[in-house]
Amino acid sequence: MSALLEITDLTVAFGRRPPALRGVDLVVEDGQRLGLIGESGSGKTVTALAVMGLLPDTARVRGSIRLGGRELVGLRDKEMARLRGDLVSMIFQEPMTALDPTMRTGRQVAEAFRLHRGADAGRAREAVLAMLTAVGFTDAARIADSYPYQLSGGQRQRVMTAMALINSPRLVLCDEPTTALDVTVQATVLRVLDEVLDAEGAACLFISHDLAVVSQLCSDVAVMLDGTVVERGSAQQVFDAPAHAYTAGLVATSRLDLVVPGSRLPTVADHVGRARSRGPR
Ligand SMILES: Nc1ncnc2c1ncn2[C@@H]1O[C@H](COP(=O)(O)OP(=O)(O)OP(=O)(O)O)[C@@H](O)[C@H]1O
Numbered sequence: 001m002s003a004l005l006e007i008t009d010l011t012v013a014f015g016r017r018p019p020a021l022r023g024v025d026l027v028v029e030d031g032q033r034l035g036l037i038g039e040s041g042s043g044k045t046v047t048a049l050a051v052m053g054l055l056p057d058t059a060r061v062r063g064s065i066r067l068g069g070r071e072l073v074g075l076r077d078k079e080m081a082r083l084r085g086d087l088v089s090m091i092f093q094e095p096m097t098a099l100d101p102t103m104r105t106g107r108q109v110a111e112a113f114r115l116h117r118g119a120d121a122g123r124a125r126e127a128v129l130a131m132l133t134a135v136g137f138t139d140a141a142r143i144a145d146s147y148p149y150q151l152s153g154g155q156r157q158r159v160m161t162a163m164a165l166i167n168s169p170r171l172v173l174c175d176e177p178t179t180a181l182d183v184t185v186q187a188t189v190l191r192v193l194d195e196v197l198d199a200e201g202a203a204c205l206f207i208s209h210d211l212a213v214v215s216q217l218c219s220d221v222a223v224m225l226d227g228t229v230v231e232r233g234s235a236q237q238v239f240d241a242p243a244h245a246y247t248a249g250l251v252a253t254s255r256l257d258l259v260v261p262g263s264r265l266p267t268v269a270d271h272v273g274r275a276r277s278r279g280p281r
Contacts (some may be wrong), residue, residue, distance in 0.1 A: 003066075004030045004203050005051065005169055010063035010073075012046050020046045022227040033197070033204045035214035035235065037250065038224030044160065044207045047224070048173045050234065051205075052090050053080035085116045089159075089164040090173040091193075095182055098160060099148040105159045106132070106144025109166055116167045117183070123196060131162040136192045136198065154185035158192055164199065165196050175207045190217060211254040215239060223247045 005028040013019040019042045021118050028034050036044050046197065051065055058074060065072040066189065068087050072080065084090075084173060092098045100108055109131065110124040125144075127132035135158040148156055157177060164172055177193065178186040197204050208214050214221060215235050223231040231244040242248040 002028050002030055004068060005033075005205070006064070006066040007051070008064040008066075010047070010065060011061070012043075012050055013060045013142070018041070020227055021050070024224075024229055026222055026229055026232075028203050028205055030170065031203050032220060033206060033218040035217050035218035035221040036205055036207045036213055036224060037209065037211060037221060039250075040209070041248060042205070042224040043227040044224055045175055048090060048175055048205065052084060053077070053175060054090075057202060061092060071163070075106065082116075085112060085167040085169060087169055088171045088173065089167070089169045090175065091160050091164045091177045093176040094155065096148060099156060101148050103153065104145055104147055105156075106141075107162050109144070112163045113166045127166060128162075131166045132159070133198055134165075135159075135162045136188065149177060152185070153181050155223070157181065157189050161193055161196060168200050170201060171203045171205065173205045173207075176209070176275075178213065179210070186213075191222075211239065212249065223250070226253055230276055244268065 005026070007024055007026040010021050010024040012021040024043065024047055026034075026036075026047070036047070038044055046055070050059075050061060051072065053075065055061065061073055063073065067083065070083070070117060072083070075083075099105065106125070106128050108215065109128045110121070113119060113127050114124050118122075125181070127142055129140040132143050136141045137155075137158065143151070143155065143159065148159070151159065158193050160177075173241075174193070178189050181189060190213065196202075204217055204218070206214060218235055220233065221235045221238040222229050223238065223245050223246065231242065231247050233243075238247060239251055242251055
C-alpha cells in the first residue's frame with residue numbers, strides 16, 4: 001500500500017479564536033478505511049473540509065495536504081474543483097443540505113458524473129441507473145425521477161452515496177453519514193457504503209462518534225482531541241488496548257462490546273446469553 005492522502009502538520013485557524021486544528025498528521029493508504037473519532041469540536045469536520053478545499057475563505061491554513069501526490073494547500077479553486085469527484089468526494093451527515101430540492105435526484109447524480117466525464121445525456125443516464133442500482137435500489141429509474149423530498153432519509157443518503165462514488169474517486173470522506181438515520185436504516189446505508197467502497201476499491205476517511213459503527217466499517221482508527229491526532233492504529237489495537245487516556249475514556253463510555261472488523265455486531269440475544277452465562281449476582 002502507498003500513501004494516498006498525507007496530511008502533515010496541518011493547522012487551521014478561524015479569526016481570532018484558538019486554532020481549530022493544531023498540527024494534524026494523518027495518512028490514508030490506497031484502499032484503506034480509516035475511522036476518525038473524537039469529541040465534538042475536536043476538528044474532525046474541519047480536517048475533512050480542508051481536504052475537500054471547502055473551508056470558508058476566512059480560514060487560515062498552514063501545513064501540507066498531499067492527495068495522490070499533489071499538494072492541495074494553496075491550490076486554486078478551479079483546480080480543486082476538478083480534483084473533487086475525480087480523486088476525492090464527500091458524503092455529509094444531512095443529505096437534504098447537499099441535494100438540490102428543486103432537481104430530480106437522477107439529474108443531480110448525472111450532473112456530478114457529466115461534470116467530470118463530459119458524457120452525453122444517454123450515457124450519463126445509463127451510468128446513473130447503474131450506480132443507483134449499486135447502492136441498493138431495485139427501482140433505480142423511479143428513484144432517479146423523484147425529487148429529494150419524495151425520498152426517505154435513508155434513500156437520500158444512498159443517493160448521496162451514489163453521487164459521491166459515480167466518478168470512482170480514490171478517496172471518499174464520510175462525515176457522520178448515518179447519524180441522522182434510525183438504527184435499521186443506518187445498517188442498510190452502512191452495508192451499501194461498505195459494498196460500493198469495496199467494489200470501487202476506494203479508500204475512506206470515516207468520521208463518526210459511534211465506535212461500534214467505526215469498528216464495523218474501518219480497519220484503522222485515528223483519535224482526535226483539541227485539534228490534533230493523539231492516537232492511531234488498527235481498530236482492534238486502538239479499541240482493545242488504547243494507548244492514550246482520552247481514547248480509553250472514549251472506549252469505556254461507549255460501553256462497546258467490541259466487534260472485530262468483518263464480524264457482525266452483537267445482538268440483543270448475545271447480551272441475554274452473556275448475562276445468563278454470568279449467572280445470578
Ligand atoms: N467556519 C468556521 N468558523 C469558525 N469556527 C469554526 C468553523 N468551522 C469550525 N469551526 C470551529 O472549529 C472547531 C472544530 O470543529 P469541527 O466541526 O471540525 O469539530 P468536529 O470534531 O467535527 O465536531 P462534531 O463531532 O461536533 O462535528 C470547533 O471549535 C468549531 O467551532
